[in-house]
Amino acid sequence: MTGEDKAPRTERGRRTLRALLDAAAAEFGEKGFHESSVVSITSRAGVALGSFYTYFDSKESLFRALVNHMSGQVRDYVAPVLPGKGDQIDAEGRALSAFLSFARKNKEIYRIIDEAEFVAPDAWNAHYGTTVERIFERLKSAESRGEIGGPVDEAHAWAIMGMNVFLGLRYGVLGEERPVDEVAAIVNGLLRNGLQA
Template sequence: MPDQSLPRDSAPRTRRGAQTRSRLLRAAEEAFGSRGYHRAGISDITLAAGVAQGTFYSYFRNKEEVLRELVRNMGRDLRAHLAAEISDARDRLDAEARGLRAFLAYVAGHPWMYRVLQEAQFVDESIYREYYEAFGESYLRLLDVAEADGEVRPGDNRIRVWALMGMAHFLGLRYGLWERDVPLDRVVDTVRDLLRSGLMTGEHNNE
């Protein structure tokens, strides 16, 4: 086994290397998601990826490093996916609705995502926080632009971002992962109405 204390550059230098690293990350997602971080071994990852165990150490020092890189990779992939889905949105409300729908569909297609994030929280909370803070900073820029364009009311967008992320997180659990008994259009339309009109009736809006 190589000396894991030595610094190294694990960035693949060839297309084949990039493909191998990607297979290892996908295999790690399934292993951590299905077995849990502590029960899954590096041998489980390499077996699922179809590579020799020694190949793992060409890309990652240890199991914790592959978890960190996996969570970062998941965050980048999800943000890129959502950005593409809302690229031609008419306004911020339309972007929120499209983004939520795309997120719920993404969760349904990536059933291990939440489990991996939960595992990361207890292995090293900094991995977990980094995922959500990176997401929050990206989201904040979008809300700030929408406010500057007059599409949303002035307010503390940093707090708004975490409120919106929290809502999407639990909607993803309930309607994307646990149960899919409600059509996504109904979920999205309900949230769109909440964002557009608020929760209170008209007689209470001015209190």
């Protein structure tokens, strides 16, 4: 996240790093990358300016680390709900419900990930690439268990991720009027049955 040489070695250092990442998420989420400054981020975090450079070389390196951190947060938020009753389509519904809940609590992720395409394209690519890899692996495993028809293609994983991203935007950021499980049930019906009459 910060580079091997700048990774915190103490609990206090880990707390400082978390404070910087949390402050950066709020700052970049509100103001965007270009309008945010290291000074405003450290002030928001309650961290001395000099401490910032203990962990990051620049605002850009902090932004890149934040994108990686947020991507990891999504993964960690969704992973525990994947095991459970039913088949892989049921699991994908639980994953979507969890992601929508995450998006509602972390609305800034959309602005940050969108900006990452231009500010930190490597982190942006990694965010979407690793997400698709995880979905694709789940689908291939489900295919091998006979839970879904095949052949499963990477395009299926991109389609599911694309739906999830835009559903998170609509029902996580733009409005919260529908229960996340209701939205997930609609999408699960689409995954299970398609739109064919």
